[in-house]
Amino acid sequence: MNDPLPRISTVIATGPTGLGVMWRDDRSDRVDLAGWIATGGEILSPLNDPALFATVRLGDHGTSVEWGSEDGDLAIDAHHLRLIADEQRRFGRAEVTAWQTAAGLSNQESADFLGLSLSTWNAYKAGISAVPTPVAMACRAALRDPILLHAHYRPRKRGRPRRVGAPSAA
Template sequence: MDAPCIAAVSAASDTALRVNWEGGGEDVVELAGWIGRTSPLLAPLRDPVLFRQPQIVAYGSAVGWGDPDGDLAIDSHHLILLATEQRSFKAEDLAVWQLRAQVTDQEAAEFLGIPLSAWIAYKAGAEIPKVVGMVCRAAVRDPVLFSAHLRPKMVGRARSSA
């Protein structure tokens, strides 16, 4: 995935950025996990006064704080990855995932550990829990994870004679 350029940035909260991308589109990207779980280099961003002063740096390829040439920054590649992961997962996304995964409704429900009725409801437009979207996205990125937990139904087995 090519990292888009950042057209505008502002603080949406003490831990989230509102990012406008060149060519269109806007995301509110929550960075609390990024700041809290990465190197101590980002620890200064826990200060809400500093966090609320983001600026575009490196010709639109990053957001920085403080010294424009400093290390206190996040690049647009990671911003778009975080934004994509944080977007809600809709029925259309579920349909695309199922087509890409080439699984039946029953296989998808079993893979996710949910009742078939819940899967059908999600496909019909019911609100999809965040964890379902997370697992579907992770399964696309990691075929080993997908293969380790998928239990395909055997099609075409001879019926037993009774």
């Protein structure tokens, strides 16, 4: 990982589990931490209280977000907050095209890999249809973990398939 560690400029509570985050690189995100809180067990369960969640503040030098008392341990570091924000970002036309280019797949291979029809894949690429969250998750996961692509990608042969019963060229 060569990316610099993310730093947070400002953070505000936007709802019972939502944060508005301004990063030092001038990017801003709305992040829903409902899943993070729900899977955090007893340690994070106090954050289910909207009054406590609303006490959000920056941690040391923008490296984390904290809640509760100054010496408490209710916090998420900026790196993991950024990872969650990245996963929740829109996955639209530009992201679909960038994913396909990075994966090096044709339209048909992309559709096959994701279990979609070619027309559905083309609708995502054209921005005609919204990309469902599970498709976006699969695309992002396949780039993070190339084993997924290695295990499930089936290359197509170039050219048109032969007609059944057509004489073979000798």
